[in-house]
Amino acid sequence: MAGSKGREGEMLESIYSVLALVFILVACVELGDAATVVDVYRLIQYDLAGVPFGSRLASLNHHAGSLPFAPGADLSRTVVIIPFREVNITFLRDYIMQRQPLGGLLLLLPQNISSESREEAEEGDRNNGKELIRSELAELEKLLVHVNIPYPVYFAFEDDKITAVLADVKTNDATGQPATATTGGYKLVVSTPEPKKLASPTITNIQGWLPGLKADGDVNQLPTIAIVASYDTFGAAPALSVGSDSNGSGVVALLEIARLFSLLYSNPKTRGRYNLLFGLTSGGPYNYNGTFKWLQSFDQRLRESIDYAICLNSIGSWDDELWIHVSKPPENAYIKQVFEVAWEHEQFSKSRVTAVTLSELSVAPELLESTGGLSDSRHFVNGIAVSRSVKLVAESLARHIYGHQGKNIQIFADGSSLAVNPFYIQSWLDLMSQTPRVAPFLPKNDPFILALKKELADHTAEVNVQHEALDGIFTFYDLTKASLNIYQVASVTFDLLLLLVLGSYLIILFSFLVITTRGLDDLISLFRRPPSRKVKMA
Amino acid sequence: MTVFHFFNCAILTFGPHAVYYSATPLSEYDTIGTSVKAATVYLGTALVKLVCLATFLKVPENDSFDPYQELLKALIGFIDVAGLYFALTQLTHRNISQNHKFQAVGLGWAFADSVLHRLAPLWVRARGLEFTWEYILQGLEANANLVLTISLAALGSLMWLRKNKPRALVPIIYACAGILATMPSITSYLRRGLGWHLPKVVGFELFASLMMAFISWQLFSACQKPSA
Numbered sequence: 001m002a003g004s005k006g007r008e009g010e011m012l013e014s015i016y017s018v019l020a021l022v023f024i025l026v027a028c029v030e031l032g033d034a035a036t037v038v039d040v041y042r043l044i045q046y047d048l049a050g051v052p053f054g055s056r057l058a059s060l061n062h063h064a065g066s067l068p069f070a071p072g073a074d075l076s077r078t079v080v081i082i083p084f085r086e087v088n089i090t091f092l093r094d095y096i097m098q099r100q101p102l103g104g105l106l107l108l109l110p111q112n113i114s115s116e117s118r119e120e121a122e123e124g125d126r127n128n129g130k131e132l133i134r135s136e137l138a139e140l141e142k143l144l145v146h147v148n149i150p151y152p153v154y155f156a157f158e159d160d161k162i163t164a165v166l167a168d169v170k171t172n173d174a175t176g177q178p179a180t181a182t183t184g185g186y187k188l189v190v191s192t193p194e195p196k197k198l199a200s201p202t203i204t205n206i207q208g209w210l211p212g213l214k215a216d217g218d219v220n221q222l223p224t225i226a227i228v229a230s231y232d233t234f235g236a237a238p239a240l241s242v243g244s245d246s247n248g249s250g251v252v253a254l255l256e257i258a259r260l261f262s263l264l265y266s267n268p269k270t271r272g273r274y275n276l277l278f279g280l281t282s283g284g285p286y287n288y289n290g291t292f293k294w295l296q297s298f299d300q301r302l303r304e305s306i307d308y309a310i311c312l313n314s315i316g317s318w319d320d321e322l323w324i325h326v327s328k329p330p331e332n333a334y335i336k337q338v339f340e341v342a343w344e345h346e347q348f349s350k351s352r353v354t355a356v357t358l359s360e361l362s363v364a365p366e367l368l369e370s371t372g373g374l375s376d377s378r379h380f381v382n383g384i385a386v387s388r389s390v391k392l393v394a395e396s397l398a399r400h401i402y403g404h405q406g407k408n409i410q411i412f413a414d415g416s417s418l419a420v421n422p423f424y425i426q427s428w429l430d431l432m433s434q435t436p437r438v439a440p441f442l443p444k445n446d447p448f449i450l451a452l453k454k455e456l457a458d459h460t461a462e463v464n465v466q467h468e469a470l471d472g473i474f475t476f477y478d479l480t481k482a483s484l485n486i487y488q489v490a491s492v493t494f495d496l497l498l499l500l501v502l503g504s505y506l507i508i509l510f511s512f513l514v515i516t517t518r519g520l521d522d523l524i525s526l527f528r529r530p531p532s533r534k535v536k537m538a
Numbered sequence: 539m540t541v542f543h544f545f546n547c548a549i550l551t552f553g554p555h556a557v558y559y560s561a562t563p564l565s566e567y568d569t570i571g572t573s574v575k576a577a578t579v580y581l582g583t584a585l586v587k588l589v590c591l592a593t594f595l596k597v598p599e600n601d602s603f604d605p606y607q608e609l610l611k612a613l614i615g616f617i618d619v620a621g622l623y624f625a626l627t628q629l630t631h632r633n634i635s636q637n638h639k640f641q642a643v644g645l646g647w648a649f650a651d652s653v654l655h656r657l658a659p660l661w662v663r664a665r666g667l668e669f670t671w672e673y674i675l676q677g678l679e680a681n682a683n684l685v686l687t688i689s690l691a692a693l694g695s696l697m698w699l700r701k702n703k704p705r706a707l708v709p710i711i712y713a714c715a716g717i718l719a720t721m722p723s724i725t726s727y728l729r730r731g732l733g734w735h736l737p738k739v740v741g742f743e744l745f746a747s748l749m750m751a752f753i754s755w756q757l758f759s760a761c762q763k764p765s766a
Contacts (some may be wrong), residue, residue, distance in 0.1 A: 035668055187667055487667035493543045498674070502546060506553050513561035 036161045036486040039052040039235040040106070043144055043153035044438075045195055045477040053146060058479045060190040062103035064169045079104035079188045081166050083158060089139050096147050104152045106188065108166070114157045114376045117302065130379060133262045136374035141236040145368055152190070155237045155374070156484065163530075165486055187487045195477040201440030201470045202234070203282035203290045207455050208358040210278070210335075213271035215350075221301060224275040224353075225397065226309035229254040230284030230291065230344060231452065232439040235373025239480040241436050243372015244381040246283060248432030249316025249389075252425055254278055254381060255455055256390045257397070260418055262459040264398075264411075272401035277306070278460060280452055282439045284344070286474055290439075291347040298351075309355035310343035310397075314370065315389040316381035316429070318360035325357040325364070342366075358393065359387075371495030377432035383425045390420050440476040540667055544660065550677030551656055555649045558672070562641065569642040574627045576646030584654060589613045597621065617718050621686040624696050636695060644691030648684040656680055675740045683729030684737040685747035689754040695732055696761055702759050710734055721746070 043055040052083030059328065063076035067086055080102060095102075109289070144153065156162060165186055172185055185239065212222045229250035242248070258278050265271045282292030290517040294304070324383055327349045342364030348355035361370060391412055398411045406499070412418050435448050442449060444467055559565055560572070594610055625643050656676055663673070693715040696703065703711070717724075725743060728734045734742075 103588040133720040189667070227680045485667075488669055489667055490543070492542075495546060498546045499542075502550050504555070506549070506557050509554060510561045513558060 014352045033461045035488060036165065038156050038159075038162055038189065038486065040154040040156045040482050040484045041239040042480055042482060043155070043236055044151070044234075044238050044480070047475040049473045052148050054144070055149045055151065055364060056193045056195075056291075057150065057152045057454040058195045058482070060104045060154075060188055060189070060484070063260055064165070064186040064188050064190060066169045066173050073467060074101075075103065075105045076101035079106055079107065080167065080409045081106045081162075083108040083166065084110055084133075084137075085139075087136070087140060089136075089143060092140075092376065095141055096143075098151060099150075102151050102424065104154070104188070105149075106154050107140075107515060108156055108162060109137075109374070111158050113375075113379060116179050116493075117521055127453075131181045133513045134375045138373070141373045141375065142369065144236045145373075154190070154482070154484065155240065157444045162486075164423055173503060178243055185489065185491075187489045189485045189487065190478055190482045192482050194267075195479040198440050200478045202444050202467050203293070203439050203470050204442070204449050205282060205290050205466040205468070206280040206449070206456055206466050207294070208258060208278040208456035209462040210263075210265050211259070212273050212275045213268060215273075221305045222273060222275050223307045223534075224277050224302070224305045225401070226253055226277040226279060226306050226343060226348075227257060227312070227353075227393070227397075228279040228281060228291065228309055228351075230281045231314075231436045232282045232283035232290075232442070233372030233376075234377070235371065236437040237374060237456060237480070238441055239436050241371075241376075241438050242378075242433050243376050243437060244378050244429065244433040245316040246370050246372040247312070248372070248429060249314060249381055249386050250312035251280060251452075252290070252428040253312050253315055253386055253390045253393065254280065255459070256386075256420060256425055256458040257394050258456060260390075260412060260420070261393055261397075263418060272398075273349055274307070274393060274401045275305070278456060280295060280456065282442075283343070283468075283470060285368055286439075287341040287367070287473055288344045288414075289345045290468065291351070292341075293324070293350045295347060295353070297466060303351060303353060306353050309345065309348050309353055310393060311355060311357040312346075312389070312393070313344060313357055313359040314361055315358060316360075316386050318385050318389075318434045320361070321360065323359055323362050325359065327355075360391070364497050371516075372437075378430065381429060381433075383422055383429055386425050386429065387422055390425070390452050416455055425507040426499075440470060440474075441478075441480060543669070543673075547660055547673040547677050549672065549679040551652055551660065551684060552649070555645060555652070556583070557674050558645055558684070558713055564642055567637055567638055570729060572639065572642035574637065576643040577623055577650035579625040580647050580650040581585070583617055584650075587617050587755060588603075590617065608723055608726060611726070615722055616719060617717075619690075619694075622691060623698060626691065627698050635701060639699075640691040640695035641688060643695075645684075645690035647691065648680075648687040651683060651687070652680045659731050672736070675736050679739050679743055682743040682747040685740030686718055686721060686743075686753045689747070689750045690715065692754045693718065696758060699731055707760060711757055714750065725749050 042058060043051075045054040045056060047053065060079060062079045064079050065075065067080065067082055069075065069080075080370050082105070084107060095404050113133070169186055215221060231251045233241040233243030233246065235243070258276075261276055265276070279291075281288070281290040283293070312520055325343050325345065327343070327346050343357040343359075345355035345357045365371070394412050395410065399405050401431060402411075413422060414420075431451075437448065449465075453463055453465055563687075567622055583701055591611070591614055594614070595607060623644070625647065626640065660676070661675055692709055697715060721743075728742060729736075729739050
């Protein structure tokens, strides 16, 4: 008897230990997934000379709220969802400047500016609406990039799921009860590690060299013409900064010009007496840091042989006006060592190389402005403007190289074998519009950089790639893209109520079973045992 | 907060079994051994059913009601009945009365069923942040299942363990047992064929279980009269 009991005890113990092990293993299983998962893009986080800018936090675990704010509400544990059309820039600026607490901010961008959307930019009335959106986005971006925000800020594209969630949140808020742990609602969770500094970000310059025709017995170095465009971008959401116009249009124009001149230069009879140097530089938004370093790396002879340089910047959305910006030669070389460099050609001027910038912008952009951010998507650039720019630059170059100024010859005429290829331009514009190109987030051997290198190698004789470290005053932090989980949660009061109901149900069930199987006396005796014992003692 | 929800659903799903055991005389006569044996038989039956289902059923493309598949499932469901028969008659129990034997067997059977079918989804999903009514409804279903299983065990003990039954009642007993055995097919027909939503199906199950419990109680007490 005792033996069998002992064996039974051992069996039970081993069963318990197996069960415990199973439970521990199962506890490692991840918690259930959310009803809605949305891709979100984080606001950029950077330090400029030690001063912090942008959104300083990444992980998010708060309830959702919406505009308008209830007066006196505590929003430090609420994530406010604001669709773009409801954004009031002055209100937002005041709120941020006054350092009001907030759990987080989720800005919803219109779907039609996303790179997934396939609408083409059309002329006509739609442009007016789009122009308004573009300028408002630019204003929002300018605000967010130049302030220090101590809570997470994310961008997302509007779709059905998130619109439904927002409508629900608005109706809940309208009843006057902002969502907290006790009232239920929606919870937004982004679980990411803390953002870390990017160690030694690199900028990569790609140059292509197309040599000219040296006549026999010509000892001197041929003169060189440089065509330069910076290809990287900067914006409020680095994962969305595709910079179709600034400066995707410049890069595409440069590639097309390279293609046309490589056709001309492939035949010794049409090879000009000028070398052509094509430069795709990085570090554009940061005072053209990459251009500066690229020029520093030049041989003295090469630098002196450059007749002039043409820098291309934002030539994709102009109608009638295209500007050429020149700089006055510095009277005193030391005066020009200013911190801010507005146009790319100014870096050339610093090195005593004549240069101009061709752009649709009439005024020089300020630091970190017009650098291809949120508002610069595929819809705001059109291939026709780029084609016209290409034709303009190519014809001017050809006129200079082949020396037929004054004569009415069109080398790159439409319909000829040297015509500007609109399909080439369209496909490269499409590619640029789908590739975010913020330099610190582009590693040395990023496929995009290799693609540019290969394309330039197809059109030129010699390609060199230069890797440099980005200027020390800029420090960037990682985590540009995340997944937002939206959970619908029940309040604590609901759980407590449920516990109460279940407790009373079980008690009623217990009493019912005792009464039906053992009789009412047994139930009463369960509660009356102590007094009866006392009676017995007496 | 969500572990709270898990706790709530767990006591809804498994609480009634514990309450049933402690409230009725089962605890006084220490019939836990019988329940454990019944649970083990259920495990074996479930294994056999799984193998048969895997061998004979096709994977359905859509969620509609396929009569032939449902017929096959019902036939395989009769393995359940065979398992109950085995648990009631073939296992050696300590000296407990008929009355308590079927209750203990039914309790063990229903508890094993709840644990196998409902514990894992509950543990994995109810702890998440997302709130759904699903697990509360599942708990209610477990309650209905308990009542149904005990009724089936009662009718089973009537059919196989009691020798002298009034003649008139025998077909009724077999009919009720048949209904109880095919209850899973009936609910799946309601869910898929008629397109009822889960709350409605659970409501039907609760109502049906109470009805069948009442009927089996009447039948049981009617059969008890001669020996009393």
